[in-house]
Amino acid sequence: MARDQRDYYYRLAKEEGFRARSAYKLLQINEKFNVIKRGDSVVDLGAAPGGWLQVAEKLSGGKIVGVDLEGISYIPGVTTFRADITAESTVDLVKEALGGEADVVICDAAPNLSGAWDRDHAISVDLARSALQMAKKLLKPRGNFVVKVFQGDMFTDYLNEVRKEFSTVHAHSPVASRKESAETYVVAKRLLTGPVRKGDRLDIEIESVGKSGDGVAMVEGFAIIVRGSKLGEKMRVKIDAVKPNFAFADVLERKD
Numbered sequence: 480m481a482r483d484q485r486d487y488y489y490r491l492a493k494e495e496g497f498r499a500r501s502a503y504k505l506l507q508i509n510e511k512f513n514v515i516k517r518g519d520s521v522v523d524l525g526a527a528p529g530g531w532l533q534v535a536e537k538l539s540g541g542k543i544v545g546v547d548l549e550g551i552s553y554i555p556g557v558t559t560f561r562a563d564i565t566a567e568s569t570v571d572l573v574k575e576a577l578g579g580e581a582d583v584v585i586c587d588a589a590p591n592l593s594g595a596w597d598r599d600h601a602i603s604v605d606l607a608r609s610a611l612q613m614a615k616k617l618l619k620p621r622g623n624f625v626v627k628v629f630q631g632d633m634f635t636d637y638l639n640e641v642r643k644e645f646s647t648v649h650a651h652s653p654v655a656s657r658k659e660s661a662e663t664y665v666v667a668k669r670l671l672t673g674p675v676r677k678g679d680r681l682d683i684e685i686e687s688v689g690k691s692g693d694g695v696a697m698v699e700g701f702a703i704i705v706r707g708s709k710l711g712e713k714m715r716v717k718i719d720a721v722k723p724n725f726a727f728a729d730v731l732e733r734k735d
C-alpha cells in the first residue's frame with residue numbers, strides 16, 4: 480500500500496514536471512492552510528532539488544529565494560544559492576537576495592538519515608530551530624511559516640516554541656507524506672511582533688474600559704485586554720492569548 484502511494488506521487492511528479500515528489504506535500508499543505516498567496520515573496524530553506532521552489536513559483540509568481548547546501552539547477556523566476564541554514568550569516572545573504580522581508584518562509588530541510596532515530600530526530604529539530612530563528616528575522620509582521628520536523632520526544636517543545644511566535648499553529652501530515660514516514664509539518668500563520676508572549680507575567684494599569692466592560696492597558700503601544708477590570712486598577716496579570724494586534728490577560732493579583 481505504501482509502495483503504491485510512493486509510486487503514485489513519484490509518477491505524478493515525473494508527469495507534471497516537478498523535480499521531487501515532495502512538491503505534492505506543499506501543494507496539499509497550501510490547499511488546506513492557504514499559506515502562500517498570489518504575489519507573496521517566499522524563502523525556501525533546504526530547497527534542493529527544487530520541487531517546493533517550483534510549487535512556490537506557481538502559487539505566488541512573486542519573488543522566490545531558495546537556499547541549500549547543495550546546488551539547485553535553474554528555475555525561471557527563482558533565485559537560489561548555496562548556504563548553510565544553521566549559519567547566522569545566511570540571514571543577510573537571503574535578505575540581500577530577497578531585497579526586503581518575506582511573506583512566507585518554508586523549510587523542508589532534513590539531515591541525511593543515519594537510521595539512528597534519536598540522532599536523526601535531534602538534527603531535524605536543530606534544523607527546524609534554525610529555520611524558526613531565520614523566519615523571525617526574515618518575515619514581515621503576520622507572515623507565515625511552514626517547517627518539517629521528524630517526530631520524537633523533542634517535538635512538543637519545538638511546537639510550543641513556534642506557538643509563542645505565531646497567531647495560529649497546526650501540526651499536519653500531508654497525504655503525500657509516505658505512510659511509514661514520521662515527518663510532520665508545522666504550519667504557523669501570522670507572525671506575532673507585539674511586545675508580550677503567552678505566559679508572560681507583568682504589572683499593568685487599566686487605562687480605559689471598552690463597551691463590553693473589559694479593561695485595556697497599553698504596553699509599548701500594544702493593547703492588553705483584562706476581562707472584568709475597572710478604570711485605574713493596578714494589577715499583576717498573566718498573558719493568556721496573543722493576537723497580532725492585542726493580547727488577553729488573566730488577573731493574578733490586584734494592587735491597591
Ligand SMILES: C[S@@+](CC[C@H](N)C(=O)[O-])C[C@H]1O[C@@H](n2cnc3c(N)ncnc32)[C@H](O)[C@@H]1O
Binds near residue numbers: 502524529531548565
Ligand atoms: C528533503 S530535501 C528538500 C526537498 C525540497 N523541498 C524539494 O521539494 O525539492 C532536504 C534538503 O535539506 C538540505 N539541508 C540539510 N541540512 C541543511 C543545512 N544545514 N542548510 C541548508 N540545507 C540543508 C539538504 O541538502 C536537502 O537538499
